Amino acid sequence: MDIKRLALPLTIAAIVVILGALGGWYIYLHGQQSVLSAVSAGRGLGETLVSSFPVGSAYQNVTGAISQIFGGEDTTTPNDTSVPQLWQIGAAPTAGVTFVEGTSTTIARFMDSASGNIFDADLTTGTIARRTNTLVPKIFEAMWLSDKQVLARFSGTQGVETLSAEMIQSTSTDNTSIGNVPGTLEGIPLPRGILSITPISNGKMFYLIPYNGEVAGVITEPDGSKPQRIWTFPIQQWRAATAGDHITLVQKPSGTTIGSAYRLSLSGTLTPLVSNVPGLSLNEHETTGAVIYSSVSQNTPPTLTARLASGAVSELPFRTLADKCVWDPSSTSVVYCAVPHTLPSNTLLPDAWYRGEIHFSDSIWKMDVVSGSVSTVIDPERSARSLDILDPVISADGTYMAFIDAKSSSAWVLRLK
């Protein structure tokens, strides 16, 4: 065989095969990139930033006398930055949001319900990055024990399941740097059927769980180890939240009946906080002992009351539920409340809202419960947005508020200063 005669066709054939393989590889990579981009877009990454603007008018559910009493509204525009004042950081259903404060920026960290993946929204640059890629689907509720330790809750076939999961980063140890390769989420299951759970001091947690026909309050380490039963009680249905050196327990509310709230010390001593209030929902300041609580009964709109540590009591000019209010942790007396533009008549609150049968369109107000000054922060309706604010949280420095829109379950961040 004449090898020289075959050399040219063989070379050409080899080149064609190599070029074909390279082309196929390019098409494959491009396709994968498109899929990843689409998935990311579905979770809100890269979406055009949604912004709104502060407004300055009185609303139906803020009593009309405010401006007379407190001298008008503050319409100061917050400082301009590259990130809009109101930003939808996650378009897909979100389980929970927290803030991570770094040396140069603040991060809004949130967990995607469908994947259990954790994302960071950089509130200085407006960028979003995936921090974990471990698939944990159907997460309904997430709360943070620390920057890297999250309690993820979902409904399993045998009841409510809770994972205490830790973010394991593959490269950087900088907790607020964006753009690292996603890490993993390593979780430890906590006992099944936890009724309510809240982080407490020192990275530990407190949860309520059925116990011999009653309920037990248990304190554990972040990984669920060293469970210590500190309290038992005949009534099971409570909402637990941490407040400094104790836990606030509020009976699950209904507009059909009265409710009570207590403080539970970490040694298990129960002290009455607010008693026998119709439809009671309550929110306690982290450090001062001040509380705001809402009262609501059939066919009456909710009223909101503040009680300071001194015992002074005043009614706030907002017709809203305490669920929609949050204390500013950087202040001893400032509270932010989401106030519905309209409240439905002939609807039992808060029950119907808890069932997801009604939704509100809220504006956000700020009030100093000591000085009495009131100001609007933002009205999303001015930019054709209807937001039903759920689980608001505020960053430690009081600069940002994060919340979930109850209607879409999407996650939002609002710049307050």
Add this chain to the structure above:
Amino acid sequence: MSLFTHCITIVLLMCALTGVPSALLAQTTGSPTLPRVSLLWEAESYTPPFYRGRPLASAGTPVHVYADAQFYTQNGSRIDVGDITYTWSINGRVTQNLSGIGKRSLTLGGPVLFGALIVSVEATSPDGKLRTGETVRINAEEPILALYEHNSLAGTMYRSAYGKSGTLVDAQTTLTAEPYFFLRPVSLADIIYTWRVDNTPARSDTGHPNMLTVSAPENDRSTVSLSVTHTRQSLQTAKRTWQFMFTESIKTSNFLNLPQ
């Protein structure tokens, strides 16, 4: 029973009957020294996971009631709740067998259909010098059916229920029904779910009788109705109908905006 007990019971009963919350009479003041009793109750009724509200009583649902008497001595220390005497009245009648020293909780059979339980308690300190009372009206609520989208990845969308009419967000959508306030526990064998789509019996998802997957019909509209019955409590039934519309624009996307 003392004249004082009668007076307390009558006043509290009048409050309950006239709809005036006795809480307004015994409102919290923040002072730890005033004698006070809080009545806490919950029904043994079903609510879905993560529900933030009270499990209410439907007809025949057991109700747990607890009286938290807050009595303080002159030096400000709280009197042990186990030393306090509790006198319970149900619908205006004192129940001696449930009353006594330290008897601060009870379980009742639940209100009758369309009725109510009016539960009153009078608490008396060991020396008899401190007395206070509280009452609560526990209505027999009708069980409620709520319908939610169930997403295979994100789970059941408990934060947003379908109203009487709504749009389905995909050409094929799985719905989850939740029977609020049915007698607990609610297992698969306890509840009968009867689904109909456009007046035709529909089969629920395999192994999940409370779930139904619906597809867009020719005319893009569907009527879904559901009837739910408790096998152990024949009085506990609920029915509801929802009108759904499938729109072309919606059919081309899905809930999470994930790639098709």
